[in-house]
Amino acid sequence: VYHGCQGDPREPPAVSSEIPVIGHLLGMLRYGFEYFGLQTADQTDSKKHPNYPIFSLNMLFSKAYVITSPALLQAAQRNNKFLSFDPFLMTSTERIAGVHSRKVLKLLRGKQSGGDGIAGEIMHAMTPTLFGTALDRMNERMVELLPPFVDELGDAPTLDLYSWCQHAITVASTDATYGPLNPYKDKVVEDAFWDFESNLTPLLVNILPWLTARKAWESRKTMISAILKYYQNNGPDTGSELASVRYRRTRDAGIGIEDTARLETPMAIALLSNTVPATFWTLFDLYSRPQLLHDIRKEIELNALHVATDGTHIIHLADLRDKCPLLVSAFQEILRTRTTSSPMRCVMKDILLADQYLIKAGTLLNMPSEAMSRNQDVWGSTAAEFDPRRYMKPVESVEHPEDRKKDPRRVGGFMAFGVSPIICPGRHFASNEILGLAAMIALRYDISPESGVWTPPQRNSMAIVSIMGPLKEGFKVNVKRRKEFEEKRWEFQPQEGKGRFPLMIG
Numbered sequence: 001v002y003h004g005c006q007g008d009p010r011e012p013p014a015v016s017s018e019i020p021v022i023g024h025l026l027g028m029l030r031y032g033f034e035y036f037g038l039q040t041a042d043q044t045d046s047k048k049h050p051n052y053p054i055f056s057l058n059m060l061f062s063k064a065y066v067i068t069s070p071a072l073l074q075a076a077q078r079n080n081k082f083l084s085f086d087p088f089l090m091t092s093t094e095r096i097a098g099v100h101s102r103k104v105l106k107l108l109r110g111k112q113s114g115g116d117g118i119a120g121e122i123m124h125a126m127t128p129t130l131f132g133t134a135l136d137r138m139n140e141r142m143v144e145l146l147p148p149f150v151d152e153l154g155d156a157p158t159l160d161l162y163s164w165c166q167h168a169i170t171v172a173s174t175d176a177t178y179g180p181l182n183p184y185k186d187k188v189v190e191d192a193f194w195d196f197e198s199n200l201t202p203l204l205v206n207i208l209p210w211l212t213a214r215k216a217w218e219s220r221k222t223m224i225s226a227i228l229k230y231y232q233n234n235g236p237d238t239g240s241e242l243a244s245v246r247y248r249r250t251r252d253a254g255i256g257i258e259d260t261a262r263l264e265t266p267m268a269i270a271l272l273s274n275t276v277p278a279t280f281w282t283l284f285d286l287y288s289r290p291q292l293l294h295d296i297r298k299e300i301e302l303n304a305l306h307v308a309t310d311g312t313h314i315i316h317l318a319d320l321r322d323k324c325p326l327l328v329s330a331f332q333e334i335l336r337t338r339t340t341s342s343p344m345r346c347v348m349k350d351i352l353l354a355d356q357y358l359i360k361a362g363t364l365l366n367m368p369s370e371a372m373s374r375n376q377d378v379w380g381s382t383a384a385e386f387d388p389r390r391y392m393k394p395v396e397s398v399e400h401p402e403d404r405k406k407d408p409r410r411v412g413g414f415m416a417f418g419v420s421p422i423i424c425p426g427r428h429f430a431s432n433e434i435l436g437l438a439a440m441i442a443l444r445y446d447i448s449p450e451s452g453v454w455t456p457p458q459r460n461s462m463a464i465v466s467i468m469g470p471l472k473e474g475f476k477v478n479v480k481r482r483k484e485f486e487e488k489r490w491e492f493q494p495q496e497g498k499g500r501f502p503l504m505i506g
């Protein structure tokens with residue numbers, strides 16, 4: 001528990017809000033975790049947002065420190081054992097998943113907070129299910145499902161590209177995870193999930209949620225009963241290792257089947273809420289740059305497209321990974337420039353960060369990517385620019401000799417998949433899915449915005465857990481089949497043991 005500001009001169013400087021006392025709290029309710037990033041230095045408004053390496057925000061009953069410098073981010077990483085994610089995990093278990101049993105919450109809570117540490121164990125057990133042969137199996141299923149969606153893309157001349165991404169990714173990702181009895185196969189359950197995910201803020205605020213968060217509350221009920229049915233029909237037996245490991249570990253810990261179903265609701269958030277907007281922005285950022293799109297099409301066509309004797313056009317995923325460095329680099333640049341990742345930890349003990357700044361036990365520590373992703377110490381003088389070749393190794397950039405001097409490793413600045421030691425284990429599955437889809441669409445279709453201009457659409461701040469800028473409304477586009485690839489049969493070919501992408505992590 002934080003006992004108020006002690007006024008220690010070593011504490012980071014406080015930043016005031018326009019509305020006294022409750023301003024920062026209201027800001028968080030309005031903008032979600034993105035609010036912390038909005039407080040960091042901004043070239044257009046440098047007086048209101050002083051360029052401190054760390055500052056504090058008084059939040060009525062608590063205090064949050066916001067780190068904006070990569071050096072202090074690394075200092076925080078060195079003190080990781082005093083920074084905990086557990087309180088957030090428990091809040092999300094209660095408010096998002098809706099688990100209220102004291103006994104179950106104690107089982108799940110971290111050992112350092114007096115619990116049995118089961119939530120941490122389940123998380124730990126998931127990591128190997130998203131690598132190696134388990135990842136191969138999920139990729140195989142996922143890429144079987146995507147081509148029919150891409151085939152249909154050209155059927156209607158105008159469509160909402162965001163809804164299209166949402167439906168295709170939901171079907172392919174949940175089927176690859178849950179198998180033939182996938183509870184999200186039912187469109188009612190799919191729609192319930194997106195109503196739930198897009199309205200999480202009132203659930204988290206938790207004031208009479210059955211009234212104030214009605215949509216999310218009702219949608220969650222629909223999801224839970226579908227997941228329960230999936231368990232009753234032994235769905236995990238025919239699902240991925242990810243689904244069966246989560247089910248088994250939870251049940252083995254002594255948690256009842258209904259609470260196990262509740263605990264499964266946040267899994268769909270991890271699986272979908274970043275991948276969908278990341279797919280949309282990947283398409284948006286490639287199609288809005290005609291020269292880059294042209295270069296990437298050429299790269300894929302030359303290196304990853306194979307034509308079988310019966311004329312089937314096959315995109316090899318391992319070739320996208322190993323032989324299309326521009327595509328992989330541009331994807332990471334899109335993640336760097338679009339992410340609103342803002343890792344948050346609870347401070348468990350007073351820490352003197354970098355021998356200079358005192359951060360006090362019971363406060364929150366936030367590390368918003370807005371500041372880090374654009375920091376010149378990390379990214380050099382082009383930090384503010386979109387450079388699709390930024391991550392290419394020297395040998396890969398024959399056409400661009402100026403890239404030879406670049407060091408592809410950037411410590412402390414790439415935040416899209418989190419910061420060590422909490423790094424997204426689903427990043428390889430997501431990259432296979434997003435890059436496979438983007439590659440096939442790029443070859444087969446021309447896409448232009450219905451409005452005539454690629455103006456970035458508005459984002460939905462109520463979808464508080466997504467860090468990839470989910471949209472508030474859709475984005476209408478015109479789609480035209482490219483002449484050279486009309487009327488062809490298309491497939492993906494995954495390759496055993498080659499599912500991991502060489503991605504940057506923070």
Ligand code: HEM
Pocket residue numbers: 123126130270271272274275278341342343344415416417418419422423424425426427429430467468
């Ligand atoms: C482009 C897509 C994705 C992005 C940008 C992304 C991003 C992230 C980030 C930033 C974190 C760390 C959160 C924090 O520190 O507070 C995270 C954690 C996590 N992600 Fe992802 N993610 C993506 C896709 C996926 C997928 C497809 C899965 C599952 C198959 C997944 C599963 C997870 C899990 C389980 C964690 C928690 C890890 C832990 O606590 O140790 N993610 N992700």
